[in-house]
Amino acid sequence: MLCSIIKGNSMERYIYSLILLSASLLLFANVKVIDTAGCNLAIVEETDTNTYSLTSTSKAPNWFSGVFEGLDTINPTTFSLCMDGTGTPESPGDVRKWEGLWPVYTYGKYWDYSTYIYYTKNDDGYWVSSDPFLIGDAKLAGNGKTPIQNVIRAEFAEEFLSEDGKYWSAWAELQDTHTNTGSNTFFMTHQFNSPNVSIAMKYPYCYAYELEYMTKLEKANIPGVIVHEIGKSEKDNEIYVVEINDPKATVEELKERRVVLIYANEDGDEPDGCWVVNGAMNYLLKGIQGEDKEVKKILSQVTFIFIPFFDSVGWVNSTYGAMAYDFKYKGYDEYHRPEILAYTSFINKWCGYNKKRLDVVVNLHNIECNEGPNVMSPLLDTLKYNDILSLNKSLAPAFNDFSIDFKTVWLEGYTDTRFMGWISKMWGSIPVLYEINSRYPENRMNLAKLDNLGEAFVKGFYGYFASDEYEKALPSIDYTFSNQTKAVRGFIDNKILTKDEGLALYYNLEKGFYFPNSN
Secondary structure (H helix, E strand, O other), X not given: OHHHHHHOOOHHHHHHHHHHHHHHHHHHHHOEEEOOOOOOEEEEEEEXXXXXXXXXXXXXXXXXXXXXXXXXXXXXXXXXXXXXOOEOOOOEOOHHHHOOOOOEEEOOOOOOHHHHOOEEEOOOOXXXXXXXXXXXXXXXXXXXOOOOOOOOOHHHHHHHEOOOOOEEOOOEEOOEEEEEOOOOEEEEEEOOOOOOEEEEOOOOOOHHHHHHHHHHHHHHOOOOEEEEEEEEOOOOOEEEEEEEOOOOOOHHHHHHOEEEEEEEOOOOOOOHHHHHHHHHHHHHHHHHHOOOHHHHHHHOOEEEEEEXXXXXXXXXXXXXXXXXXXXXXXXXXXXXXXXXXXXXXXXXXXXXXXXXXXXXXXXXXXXXXXXXXXXXXXXXXXXHHHHHHHHHHHHHHHHOOOOEEOOXXXXXXXXXXXXXXXXXXXXXXXXXXXXXXXXXXXXXOOHHHHHHHHHHHHHHHHHHHOOHHHHHHHHHHHHHHHHHHHHHHHHHHOOOOOOOHHHHOOOOOOOOOOOOOOO
C-alpha cells in the first residue's frame, strides 16, 4: 500500500500514510508477548487491525502458549499461527490435526498456583475449591453466581462460568477457531475483556505450580504420603517423586503391596498427563484426609508412585523428546543428564536396596486434538505385548465417562531407551504408554474432568491387581524382579560394586544405571 502511494507522487497521501504507519507501529508496540517459561509464541507481525500473525519459537507441532499484554478490550482480536516449519521432516506440523481445537485462555497469572484451582457447586449451592490442601469449611467459596476468588476480577468472573453454572475455573475456552489447510494455518478470534491474556493449546502445567504443590504437600504432613526430593534437573529444578501408601501398613507389609508408578511429561510440551497424575494424587490425598472408605480399601492393596513433571527442562523450552530416549548406554564416562541418574537411582534403590515391588509403569503422553479420543494406548512394548493387552482390557471399564481406544496400535517395539522400558528390562514391570487428549472435540475435558480421569486410573489399577489378567502376568514380573534383586544384593553384600568396577557393568547404583545381566 505504501509503495503504491509513493508511486502516485502524492505528497499529502505519502505524509498521511506515514502517520498511519507510525500509529500502527505504535499500537503494535503496545502489544507484546511476555517471555515466560513454558511459552513458545512470538508475534511476527500485525497483518491487520487487531490481527496478529504468530510463530512457534520452539517449532513444536503439538503445543503452543503465550502470555500477551496490551490487547484491545473493545474490539475482537484474531491470532493466526502457521504450522509450516514445525515438527520434523519425518512428521511435519499439520494443521488438519487441529481441526476442532478449542484452546484455553485466562486473565490470571500463567504461573500462579491459584490460577489452576477450580470450583464446583455442591448440593447445598456452595462453591467448593478443588485445592486438596484446604480442609472442611476452608474449601467453601460462597454461594453466589461465581465463587469468591482472587484470580479473575469480579466483573469478568461470569465469563469463566460453565453453561450449567456448576463449574468455574480461571481458564475458559476459545471457541471461535478455524483452520486453513491450504496455508497450514490455525486461527482463533475472541473479544477479550482484559488487555493481559495467557493463551495455550491446552491447560499448561508449570514448574511454579509443581513447586508450590509439592511445598504444600510436604507441609501438610499427610499420613502415608512421602515426598521424595531425589535430585535437581539440568536447570537446577527440584525433581520430585511422590509415594502414597497405606499409613497403617508395616515396612514388611508394604513390600508385599502391588505397586504402580505413573509419570507424565516425558515430552516437555505435553501437559495433559501432568493433570491426570495431579488428579490421581488429589483423589488419594482427599480420601486419606477425609477417611474415605474406598481410598482406604485401595491403599490396603496398592502403593502408588507419582512423577507428575518428569522433564521440567523440556517444559521450559517447550521441546519434544528432550529426554524421552536417553535411558540407554552411552559409556561409563559419558554425560548423562542429572535427571536420568536421579530417576534410575531412585528405582534401583526402591527395588534393589529396599526390595519393594514395581509391577506396572505408566507413561502418560498427549496427542493433538483430533488424532484420537481422550485415552489411547497406541504403543505396545514387544517384551510385554500380551500383558499390556490384558491390562488394558481390565482397565477399560474404569473409563466409562471418557472416550477411549485400546484397539488402535501405531507402533510396536522395544521401549528400553525410555524410562518405562528401562524399568521393565531391569525389574520386570509391565510398561504401558497412554496418550491423553483433553481437547478431543467430541468430549473436551476441563480441569475437573482431568482430575476425574486421574481418579479413574487409580480405581482401574486397583481392579486390575485383583483380576485374572494380573495373575497371569505375575510370574513374569516376579521372575525378573527376584533375579535382579538377588543380583543387586549380591553385588552390594560382596562389595563388588564400585565406580571403577562399574565399567564392566551397564552403570552402577550410585550413579543410577545398572544392568547386572547386560552384555
